[in-house]
Amino acid sequence: xxxxxxxxxxxxxxxxxxxxxxxxxxxxxxxxxxxxxxxxxxxxxxxxxxxxxxxxxxxxxxxxxxxxxxxxxxxxxxxxxxxxxxxxxxxxxxxxxxxxxxxxxxxxxxxxx
Amino acid sequence: xxxxxxxxxxxxxxxxxxxxxxxxxxxxxxxxxxxxxxxxxxxxxxxxxxxxxxxxxxxxxxxxxxxxxxxxxxxxxxxxxxxxxxxxxxxxxxxxxxxxxxxxxxxxxxxxxxxxx
Numbered sequence: 001x002x003x004x005x006x007x008x009x010x011x012x013x014x015x016x017x018x019x020x021x022x023x024x025x026x027x028x029x030x031x032x033x034x035x036x037x038x039x040x041x042x043x044x045x046x047x048x049x050x051x052x053x054x055x056x057x058x059x060x061x062x063x064x065x066x067x068x069x070x071x072x073x074x075x076x077x078x079x080x081x082x083x084x085x086x087x088x089x090x091x092x093x094x095x096x097x098x099x100x101x102x103x104x105x106x107x108x109x110x111x112x113x
Numbered sequence: 114x115x116x117x118x119x120x121x122x123x124x125x126x127x128x129x130x131x132x133x134x135x136x137x138x139x140x141x142x143x144x145x146x147x148x149x150x151x152x153x154x155x156x157x158x159x160x161x162x163x164x165x166x167x168x169x170x171x172x173x174x175x176x177x178x179x180x181x182x183x184x185x186x187x188x189x190x191x192x193x194x195x196x197x198x199x200x201x202x203x204x205x206x207x208x209x210x211x212x213x214x215x216x217x218x219x220x221x222x223x224x225x226x227x228x229x230x
Contacts, residue, residue: 032216043206043224044157051216088157092217100147101219105156 023089
């Protein structure tokens with residue numbers, strides 16, 4: 001069973017702080033890692049992906065990947081109330097149909113003004 | 114990012130009727146699309162993988178005769194919920210894969226909220 005684990009939260013941070021969202025995965029063969037944001041009642045939207053060890057920055061978001069530890073994280077700098085959402089970590093796996101994503105259960109983030 | 118559309122965005126129907134949901138890739142061709150279901154406050158659940166020109170691959174526990182999937186073209190997949198019942202009320206979301214230089218990326222449609230009375 002290929003698993004992706006996230007703390008369900010809620011993770012509560014004050015406005016302006018750094019929010020740190022963590023994710024672990026079990027399949028060592030995974031190559032690509034994705035972070036999605038899902039607002040309540042809406043579908044997930046892609047924030048960013050990473051496939052090399054280290055950090056990848058995009059605006060206020062930084063994805064961090066450590067394949068040896070099977071760990072990927074998302075940092076949100078200068079958190080805003082509009083960042084309050086559920087953040088889904090996804091890891092690519094291969095099944096009989098080809099590439100597909102295995103999703104974690106999501107971490108609910110609450111940014112308080 | 115790539116655009117995936119779904120129609121309708123919301124549907125309310127009587128128990129026993131069938132409902133068809135369309136998923137379209139608007140500016141790219143998608144040989145593979147996915148159908149998910151999400152109940153309130155729960156995680157995304159993959160229902161099936163839709164492959165253009167071949168039969169869909171269903172996840173364990175998903176009835177293929179209940180949830181009919183047709184992927185007749187490279188830009189359209191349809192999910193038909195046959196003889197819908199109140200327990201089928203859920204948020205149905207499709208996604209499509211965009212092949213990139215470094216990795217394949219999955220983009221989601223806006224979802225269809227189904228309410229069965």
